[in-house]
Amino acid sequence: MTIVDDYPAAFTAWENRRITRDHVEVIVKAGTVVPAEVRPAFEEAAIEICKRDIAVRVKEPLRALAERMHPRDFTQRHRDAAAGRCVRVLPGADGMSDLIATLPTVIAAGMLDRLTQMGQSVKDARAAGAAGTGEPGAATAGADPAGAAFGEAAAASSGQPEEPDTRTMDQLRADALADLVLAGAPAVDPTYGTDAPGPLGAIRARVQVVVTADTLTGTDHGPAGAVGTGLVDADTARELAGQTASWDRLFIDPITRTPVEIDTYRPTASMRRLLQARDQHCRFPGCRRAAIRCEIDHTIDHALGGHTHIYNLAHLCQRHHSMKQFTDWKVRQLGGGVLEWTSPGGRIYREDVPIPAVCFTPEPDPPPGARTGHPFDEPPPF
Structure with missing residues (x-):
């Protein structure tokens, strides 16, 4: 329908065997950037070019023709198009996905060239290693640029023979790209030397x-x-x-198959900050070791079903943490951070939440008729 409705002259030329179906496809593809008002003129010029050569050789001339005939300047259109640069992932089959980056052409071409050079360097090192060892396909230690990302580090350091590196150029380019993105640092890092958390190279990828x-x-x-x-x-x-280093445990409803609760062994960063502010020190009665020098303990052990929630966590120094775990001392939380300890002899000690030494306190109301010093509290005319 696109050929019949939008490119009637090309369709007619195809009917008259002046051009081939391949020519028509090239014309339609190149004309996608041409506005409708200039499409007839582009079509006529494209047919003349197609009549002189085969379809494979007219792709670039038709693309250049379409850019020249566009009413807007190419530089202006490129600036608008560059604002739409993006990266996206398209899930595929068998656990594979396509990572697609829409970038300016010169950047994309430069990326492909650098990845190709890296892959060629690995192939050259592979050939040099094979020549040095007399084994076909052997790779030199450390020649694999994607060892960190794909677990293919050389085995020579462990005393085991190396596996031959038989990766193709496409595989080498893909492995190098993965390593550069996951472990490399940008050439221009605006966070360097500022109060930002750190250079961009220190950022690590996270996948849930x-x-x-x-x-x-x-x-x-x-x-x-x-x-x-x-x-x-x-x-x-x-x-x-x-x-x-951390796990989130999901509890799934067996009927609806939807998560009903989540739990993790290690407290989150926000939990740790809140617990440090709440506890201030070890929560064993009489111990005042600072919370920043203590361990966060599950009052009900996580292995016994205790959850990683504020109401089941408290700071204990290493000594009292071990005492709770290996002696007959018992503790339970009463709510609001209040702990109740029971000694081996059965005596109960209540450990309330520490009151901060520095806090905001409201000013007492002044007695009737007293002046506060504020000008509006004075009688008229103030």
Whole structure:
């Protein structure tokens, strides 16, 4: 319909065998940037170009023709288009996704060229290593630019023989791109030398992965889920699980299959700040070791079902933390941060929330008729 309605002259030329179907497709693709009011003139000029050469060779001339015939200046249109630059992920099949970056052409071409040079350097090092060892396909240690991201670091340091590097150029480019984005630092870092949290190179990528306990333990090999992206294979999910420092435990309704509660072993940063402000010191009766030198303890052990919530957490110094865990001292929370300790002999001690030494206190109301010094409190005429 696009050919018939928008490019009738090209359709007629195709009918008369002056151009081929491939020519028509090239004309339509190149004409996408041309406004409707200049499309007939572009069409006639494009047909004349197509009559002189095959479709493969007229792509660039037609693209240049379309840019020249556009009523707006190319530089102005590029500035508008560059404002729409973006990066997006399109989930694919088998745990793969397409990372698409819409960038100015010169930047995209430069990125591809640099990735190609990196891949070629790895291939050259691979060939040099093979020549030095007499083994086909061997790679030199440290020649893999994507070892950190894909777990392909050289095994020579561990005393084991290296696996031959048989990656293609496309694979090398993809691995290098992943390493550069995940572990590199931008050439221009506006946060350097300011009061910002730190250089952009210190920022680490975060991916939220949801995995079942059966997949995690190897009972089955079902995929995990990367939240907001797609599926992750079981091997990668287990590898990530072995590197993470914190876990969020999801409780799923068995009927609706929706999360009903979430729990984590390690308190969040906001929880730690609130607990430090609330507790101020070790919460064992009589101990005044500063909270910043104490450990956050689950009053009901996390392994026994205790949740990581404010009402189940309190600061204890290392000594009293161990005493709670390995002796007959017992503690329970009464709410509002109040702790009730029970000694091995059965004596009960109540540990209230410490009152901050510095806080805002309201001024007492002045006695009737007293002057406060404010000009409007004076009788007229003030």
